[in-house]
Amino acid sequence: MTNQEFWQSIQQIISSGFQINDLKQLDIYAEWFITRKLVYQRFSQAEQHGCAAGGTNNVIATILAGAEIASDCLTAPIGSFKREVQCGAQQEKRIELWAKAVGCWFDHTEKTFNTLLGSEIASGGEAHVYDNGSTLVKSIGLDYFVLPILALDRIALHNASFPETRMKVLGFGRNEDLEFQIIVEQPFIKGQQMSDAEISTYIQQLGFKVINPRNWTFATEQTYLSDLHDENVLLSAQGNVFVVDCDIRINTPQLNAGGNRTPSNAVIIQ
Numbered sequence: 001m002t003n004q005e006f007w008q009s010i011q012q013i014i015s016s017g018f019q020i021n022d023l024k025q026l027d028i029y030a031e032w033f034i035t036r037k038l039v040y041q042r043f044s045q046a047e048q049h050g051c052a053a054g055g056t057n058n059v060i061a062t063i064l065a066g067a068e069i070a071s072d073c074l075t076a077p078i079g080s081f082k083r084e085v086q087c088g089a090q091q092e093k094r095i096e097l098w099a100k101a102v103g104c105w106f107d108h109t110e111k112t113f114n115t116l117l118g119s120e121i122a123s124g125g126e127a128h129v130y131d132n133g134s135t136l137v138k139s140i141g142l143d144y145f146v147l148p149i150l151a152l153d154r155i156a157l158h159n160a161s162f163p164e165t166r167m168k169v170l171g172f173g174r175n176e177d178l179e180f181q182i183i184v185e186q187p188f189i190k191g192q193q194m195s196d197a198e199i200s201t202y203i204q205q206l207g208f209k210v211i212n213p214r215n216w217t218f219a220t221e222q223t224y225l226s227d228l229h230d231e232n233v234l235l236s237a238q239g240n241v242f243v244v245d246c247d248i249r250i251n252t253p254q255l256n257a258g259g260n261r262t263p264s265n266a267v268i269i270q
Helices: 003-014 018-035 043-054 055-064 083-102 110-119 147-161 196-205
Strands: 038-040 105-107 127-132 136-142 168-174 180-189 207-212 216-221 223-227 233-235 241-245 247-250 268-270
Touching: 003 018, 003 055, 003 083, 003 105, 003 168, 003 268, 018 038, 018 043, 018 055, 038 043, 038 055, 043 055, 043 147, 043 247, 055 127, 055 147, 055 168, 083 105, 083 180, 083 207, 083 268, 105 110, 110 168, 147 180, 147 223, 168 223, 180 196, 196 233
Parallel strands: 105 168
Antiparallel strands: 038 268, 127 136, 136 180, 168 180, 207 216, 216 223, 223 247, 233 241
C-alpha cells in the first residue's frame, strides 16, 4: 500500500460514516502503527512509540486528524486564525463520529465525571482533574492548541519524553459549553513541588535550552516545551523528578524557538 492509497482509504472511511467494516480497518491500521509496520513520518521513532503508548484510541484519532481536509470546508483565507478554527472543527467532527461509533464518547464531561468519580480535585486553564485511585482522569480542552492534531501531538511527545507519567487516551467528548475534550488517564504521582531553578536545571540536563524563563519555556531543535512551572513538576520522596503536565509540541520555525521541523503526514507501509 502506498502513502496515497492509505490516505484514500482513510478518506473513504470518513466519508462512509464509520461503518462496521471501516472500524475494523481502522483497528488494523492502528495495529500497524503500534508495531511500526506503518511508519508515520510526522513523528520520530520515539514519538511514534509515545503515540502508541497513548493507546489505540489515541492512535486512531491521530490518524483521523491527520487526513487532508477538503478545500470547500475551509473558506477562510489561508494562514488566518479563522481558517485554523475551521480546520479544527473538521478534525473534531471526524473524531467525534468515530468515537461515538466505537463507544468512547462522553457528553457533558464535567457532569459525567463528577457522577462517576466524584468532584474534581484540580482544574487549570485547559483541564479538569478527577481522582481515580492510583490514577488521575483528566478532561483536557483545546484552549492551548485549537487543532486536535496538535493536542494529540502533545500526548505522543509527552509519552516519548516523560514515560513515567504516560497519558493514555480513554476517549473524547464535549463539556457543558460544547467544547471538545480529550479524556486521558495518568498515574497519580505523590511528591513535592520544585523551584523554578531546580526545574530549569533538570530540563537542561535532558538537553533542552532555556528560551524564556518567565513562562518556563525550553526547546531543542526538535521539541518545544513550555508551562513547566512548579505545579507541573514534582520531586518524589525517592528523589525522582516527574513531569506531570506541560505544553509540549513539535518545534516548528513558527514557534520562534529555534525549531527546524516541518511535520509531514506521509506514511510508509513496511
